[in-house]
Amino acid sequence: MRFSSHPVTVLAPATVANVVCGFDVLGFALAEPADELQLRLTEQPGVVITHEDDFGLPTEPARNVAGAALLAMLRAVPEEVGVEISIRKTIRPGSGIGSSAASAAGAVVGLNALLGNRFSQPELVHYAMYGEEVASGARHADNIAPAIYGGVTLIRATLPSPDVVPLDAPPLFVTVVHPQIEIKTADARRILRQEVPLRDAIRQWGNVGGLVAGLLQHDYALIGRSLEDVVVEPVRSILIPGFAEVKDGSRVAGALGGGISGSGPALFMLSQDEATARAVENVMHATYQRLSLDYHTYVTTIHPTGCQVSSEAPAGPESR
Amino acid sequence: MRFSSHPVTVLAPATVANVVCGFDVLGFALAEPADELQLRLTEQPGVVITHEDDFGLPTEPARNVAGAALLAMLRAVPEEVGVEISIRKTIRPGSGIGSSAASAAGAVVGLNALLGNRFSQPELVHYAMYGEEVASGARHADNIAPAIYGGVTLIRATLPSPDVVPLDAPPLFVTVVHPQIEIKTADARRILRQEVPLRDAIRQWGNVGGLVAGLLQHDYALIGRSLEDVVVEPVRSILIPGFAEVKDGSRVAGALGGGISGSGPALFMLSQDEATARAVENVMHATYQRLSLDYHTYVTTIHPTGCQVSSEAPAGPESR
CATH class of the missing domain: 3.30.230.10 (Ribosomal Protein S5; domain 2)
Structure with missing residues (x-):
């Protein structure tokens, strides 16, 4: 600096x-x-x-x-x-x-x-x-x-x-895994179908309504039921090795649900408590070790604030 | 009975x-x-x-x-x-x-x-x-x-x-108008496009999320902004004479918004207070009188309970 x-x-x-x-x-x-x-x-x-x-x-x-x-x-x-x-x-x-x-x-x-x-x-x-x-x-x-x-x-x-x-969402733990492949956002957008069956669109906006209600009512079960994507995930998940295994295994381990982060290749899973989020991380370890793919995984939380400004020079890198 | x-x-x-x-x-x-x-x-x-x-x-x-x-x-x-x-x-x-x-x-x-x-x-x-x-x-x-x-x-x-x-929605007043024409639900479903542009579907589920959040947060302004239908209304509204005039006039009169009730022909408009709901009713009167179409209109509220059961025989029709 x-x-x-x-x-x-x-x-x-x-x-x-x-x-x-x-x-x-x-x-x-x-x-x-x-x-x-x-x-x-x-x-x-x-x-x-x-x-x-x-x-x-x-x-x-x-x-x-x-x-x-x-x-x-x-x-x-x-x-x-x-x-x-x-x-x-x-x-x-x-x-x-x-x-x-x-x-x-x-x-x-x-x-x-x-x-x-x-x-x-x-x-x-x-x-x-x-x-x-x-x-x-x-x-x-x-x-x-x-x-x-x-x-x-x-x-x-x-x-x-x-x-x-x-x-105003309830506390949520986030397990993230990055398989070490690169997907460009522009490419991930290009493979999407530009037309959606009305039936799928209705299912999707029912889930969006359910997810918003679940978050605002702090209803974890409703959040979990609403974490379903019938429009984009079926197309994009084919770009990500291990997707189905991580998703299904995470649910079995107790995750509320999750999916592709942004346009991938990172995947995220939401859990109600940290122990579950760690169990989900073990599913990710097992999946990508079996696939012999380099990966990086961690457990974190939803950050309540956005960009944080300070006018002091930052301390050393250990504080970040 | x-x-x-x-x-x-x-x-x-x-x-x-x-x-x-x-x-x-x-x-x-x-x-x-x-x-x-x-x-x-x-x-x-x-x-x-x-x-x-x-x-x-x-x-x-x-x-x-x-x-x-x-x-x-x-x-x-x-x-x-x-x-x-x-x-x-x-x-x-x-x-x-x-x-x-x-x-x-x-x-x-x-x-x-x-x-x-x-x-x-x-x-x-x-x-x-x-x-x-x-x-x-x-x-x-x-x-x-x-x-x-x-x-x-x-x-x-x-x-x-x-x-x-x-x-758990905030208090809302509902103005309903029935133009005296009949639209069968099955017919109204048949004219819908079975594929939706992804762009419109996204706009729609953004609005569904906004409407659910607006209702739960009792945020009337957000409810109003979210009352937008880019998928079904553009197709079905052509079946209903006076639709655009009622909708646009109701917004000018202060309504939060509204649209086709079910598959029509009834239209409904939501308002934050009864005076506005009455002003909206006047817009409906003016529209259908100008069109020389028989109609029926009233102002009511959202009913907090559903079907109500009593085991007494009902009183006379004046109590209903």
């Missing part, structure tokens, strides 16, 4: 989007991992990006998700001002837990702090979506919204402007 | 199903009108139906919605027993406010009372759906469930068994 004059540091959380039946509309923030972004204002207009990680992401602002979001936001700022941003990503791009959303959301939350918090949360979602467009070709908000609001969020609609509904 | 030995009387409420975005999954009970059913057990197995109204409905049990529901329920009863039922409908068949559901729900609730309330509410929904199948060819539950549970209900799924989620 090389800025000296009043920088801010943002911890931007990983997020799970496309929560089973809630394709494109439901997402939640994870307590870990998080990206760390440092930003400061400059007199020179424009955006200057430095990456302090090894993912080889572009630093040209218009091609960088944080850059595209910052450029969109700066266009709404009357002052002649620019921003320097240094990004240390720990959320691997293409893993399916909102890596691009963390960069975009962290960037706009950081710039907003530098500008005296003049923008509302819906406005921050709006600007961050320009970053998602760079990453996936679609201006979707279901990772962005929980990265900014925290917790579980419903994105009722994105047009004419993002309509984000925070949902 | 001609039974003497311990009959029960059931008031079975009208209901609104297909609540805008919640096609096939959301419904609510109306405080009025209601059908009146009187039932008593007989030693002679089978179902005997009398209609004390002028709608010319079939009295052959297998072809009558109440009869089909009762026959399905009796098959689950070990005792050799039959039922006589006398039905006085005030909910006009084919009007779109759950006339068949009232008959079927009222019948199974009445028989259950005669049998010592041995069946659960989900089981009652299951049996009443046999009646809906006679009426419309589809075993749907979005009128049946609110007729039995009262209030607003989500039917998350009907298979493998009905999963009904009662939603």
